[in-house]
Each structure stands twice: as structure tokens, then as C-alpha cells.
Amino acid sequence: MPTEYDAIIIGAGHNGLTTAAYLARAGYKVLVLERRDILGGCCITEEIWPGYKVSTAAYVNSLLRPQIIRDLELKKYGFEMLPRSPSSFTPFPDGRYLMMGPDKDMTRREIAKFSTKDAEAYPKYEAMLEKVADFLEPLLEQTAPDPFSNRLGDLWSVAKTGFGFRGLGRDVATDAVEILTGAARPILDRWFESEQLKATIATDAVIGAFAPPSHPGTAYVLFHHVMGECNGVRGVWGYVKGGMGTISNSIAQAAQAKGATIRKNSEVGKILVKGGKAVGVALKDGTEFRAPRVISCADANVTFVKLMDASDLPAEFLARVKAIDYSSATVKINVALSEPPQFTALPGKGVGPQHHGTMHVCPDQDYIERAYDDAKYGRPARDPMLECTMATALDDTLAPPGKHILSMFVQYAPYHLKGTTWDQERDKFADRCFDVLNEYAPNFKASVIDRVVYAPPDMEKAWGITGGNIMQGAMSLSSMASFRPVAGYANYRTPVRGLYMCGAATHPGGGVMGACGLNAAREILKDG
DSSP: OOOOOEEEEEBBBBBHHHHHHHHTTTTTTTEEESSSSBBTTTTOOOOETTTTEEEOOOOOOOOOOHHHHHHHGGGTTTTEEEESSSSSEEEEETTTEEOEEEEEOHHHHHHHHTHHHHHHHHHHHHHHHHHHHHHHGGGSSSSSOOOOSOEEEEHHHHHHHHHHHTTOHHHHHHHHHHHSSOOHHHHHHOOOOOHHHHHHHHHHTTTSSOOTSTTTTTTGOOOOGGGSTTTTTOOOOEEEOOHHHHHHHHHHHHHTTOOOOOOOOOOEEEEEEETTTEEEEETTTTTTTEOOEEOOOSOOIIIIIIIOOOOSSSSHHHHHHTTTTOOEEEEEEEEEESSSSOTSSOOOSSGGGGGTTTEEEOOHHHHHHOOOOHHTTTOSSSSSSEEEEEEGGGGSSSSSSOEEEEEEEEEESSSSSSSSSSSHHHHHHHHHHHHHHHHHHHTHHHHEEEEEEEEEHHHHHHHOOOOGTTSOOOOOOGGGGGGGSSSSTTTTTTBBBBBOOSSSTTTTSSSSOOHHHHHHHHHHHHHO
């Protein structure tokens, strides 16, 4: 195997593979090094049990950039989206339920069961979010400028964004600022009166964050549900046929078709630096590969603290990296089922529309706040917030005939527990989550064939994400755009010449978008 390349990419997450594909398209000799025996990072499909193809980590998609799908011809390599409609089902303790989705008339009728006022307000709320998204979404595929530099490109980018913001008009601009900086709860309380609707929407604001909807910064995620697309339809989320790993595998095939080399079971132990410039990497087994460009898909802590000597980095930069917030309070439980959950609120046998989208267990906003309060003091939530999806409702290739896979995304449960350990609490917490779902779907526990539980430390170990943080660092305003991963280095470059970053630690952050990898490739190609 050759040891000299034009570019070496550390980690075969979907962003790293995207960067590899674009560099290979440009004629670069590219090597991707992946420590595991599977490609995709957190965007993977694994056969955990015979016949069950599980999206172990990420589980739904909408945000993968259309440009990447087109440029890399991903559909040619098996990428196919299955739109979810309805997209949301929330049962309540009083036996009622709320179903929502892209069918606007159905959604209005469902909301009207709880409040006619809210049913009238909801389309206006969505229109407000769409206006904000129209302004923000194009920024995802742009390199965030450094507002403190004197480079003309940065100054022009800041000015262009400012004029675009001004063009929103006073009212929409005010909404945009609140969404970027504010808390979700006051926004929802201002727009709606029904706690059932507010609780359902609020789950979108906190997913993956160690924060309740009353905390500043949680509003930012609200507009994501109207952003992105599924099969060309704006704001629709879907499952990926064959599981989320199909995304990573299709990008990998596109990269390989252009000549990229991908090597699994190849854990990088050190980034090699000489004279202030990256010159290659050394694997844990001592094997060395050389290249004038090294690109890390890992988070900033792994890249700069674990894989580099402190002497190769400016002390101030390293201090900023060490200050990045990797707090996590999410547990992922993957479950094999003999039958779908049958909810008391919507009785029936087999798969129904309630199983197509996300099944929420979250009766009101206070429920989320109390779950957060437990985690804040080092305890797994006594009454956890559950987001459950069952991709087998739309994709029967994922499990044996008649069987199903349930993905349970749970909040809140902190990385660091007070007075106990995850080895002691892991199964007890999973049991509590099962008890909670069973209160709404009494057949659930009896239908469980098997399960795998990932607490935050398990996520860190399995997927190499510091603290189990699925976003490779907090997504608060102080850690976004020009300040991601740290101020002054939002352009995918680092203090070391020839060393770049391309993962979710960079702008625009977490989620299966591919934008970080796309943007990084563009900047690397600019440098030549």
C-alpha cells in the first residue's frame, strides 16, 4: 500500500467521507483512515442481531445537503429517502393524542382537538420559521467569516450577511435574533396556548442538548424542522432506505469511484508535525502515512489534545480548545421488537400511521424541565423524555418478516453520575424508560426481543465523540458560526499549516448534513 498521498483524512464519518469525495473529484490522491471496521462515524447501520439492520446512532434525515446528493450522484450508489407522514405522534396521559406532519390540513385538524386558536396560529408560526430558515439555510454552505480579521473576504462576508439580515425587515429580523439566541419555551408560550402542542414542539428544541426549553439557545433548533428536504419537498424528514449507514456508504462509494482509498481498522495515534506544518499521521501500530494535507473529522478535543503534542500548538489556542463544552445528557436505546407498540390512545393491531414518524412521550413542558433538573444534579431522569422511531414501519428490509426495530432517544441522563456509575445504572435506567413507554403502549415490554443501551460514556467509547456529545461540542450561540470550534479558526484551518478540520466540530455543526465536509473541501481546494 502506498504511503504518500495528497491528503489524509482522519475518520470516516459522513463529513470526512464527503471531504474525501470532493478532493478525489478534484484529482487529489486521498487516503481515509477509520479506526473501526465500519464506515460512517455516527451515521451507520449495524447488524446488531442476525437479520436486524440498526441505525445505531443517527436515525432520521432531512438536512443532507441537496448539492452533495447531486454532485456525488448518491442515488446511483443506493441513497434513497423514505418520507415520513405523519411525522409526529404524541399520546397523552388522558387518552388523547396529537398527530402532526406534512399534511397541513390533517395537522390543523389535530391541533384543533386541543385549541382552535392554536390551529389558526400554527401555519403562521411555520411561516415565520420558514422566513428565518430562508435566511439561515444558505449560510450552512458558506465558510463562517472571522469578523475580527482584516481580510477583505471576511469583511465582505460579514457585510453581505449583515445586508441580508437587514433585508429581512424589522419583524422577521427580530424573530431571527430570538431564535438564534433565545429560549424555546417563551417563544412557544407566546405563540400557543395548548400544552400538548407546545410539549410536542419543545422536544425538537432540546434534542441532543444538555438544556431544557427554558434555557437560552434552545430556540435555535426549532427552525430545523422546516429546513432541509426529503425528495425535494421542503421541511419533510424521512428514513434512509437500508438505514442511515446507506448515506455514509454511498458517499464512500462515490469517493472510491474517483480514486480515494479508504482503510478501516486503522486508528490514528498521532498527527505528525514538522516545522509548524502537518506532514502526515502515524497509526497506533506505528505505520506512518505522509501527506502535505491532514484533515481531521474527529472533534477538537480528540484532534488537538489526544492526537497532537501541546508543543505543536499555540498555548492560547489549546486553552480555548480545552474550554469547549462537551456536556451530554442523552441515552440511545436500540430495541428489537416482535410487534409495534400499540398505544392506548390509538388502539389497533400492526403498523399504523402513529408508527411512521417520531413517537413522543412528553406530556408537557414541565415534564422536560423536571427531567433536566434530575440530570443537572447528576441523576438520570426519573421521568425521562422519550423520542421513539420505528423505521421498519416504512422499510421492511431492516428486520425479519413481522419484526421491528425501535430507536429510543432519551433525555436526560448525564455523562457524570453522582454517587454511582453507569455500569450500575445503565440497565436500571433502560428499564425505567421501558416502564414509561409501557404506560402508553401496554404491549411494549412484552414485545421486546433484545436491546442495546448506549449511555454517554458508551457513545464516547463506541463513536469516539468526547463526552458522548453527538454534536462534537455544544451548539449554543457562543460555539457556532465564527466561533466554531473556536474564535479565529472557523474557516476549517488550524494554527498548524496543512492541518484542517472537517467534522461536526466545525461550522455549521452537528446533524447529518455533510455541510462541514463540503465546506472544508472547498477551503482546502482554495489553498491548493
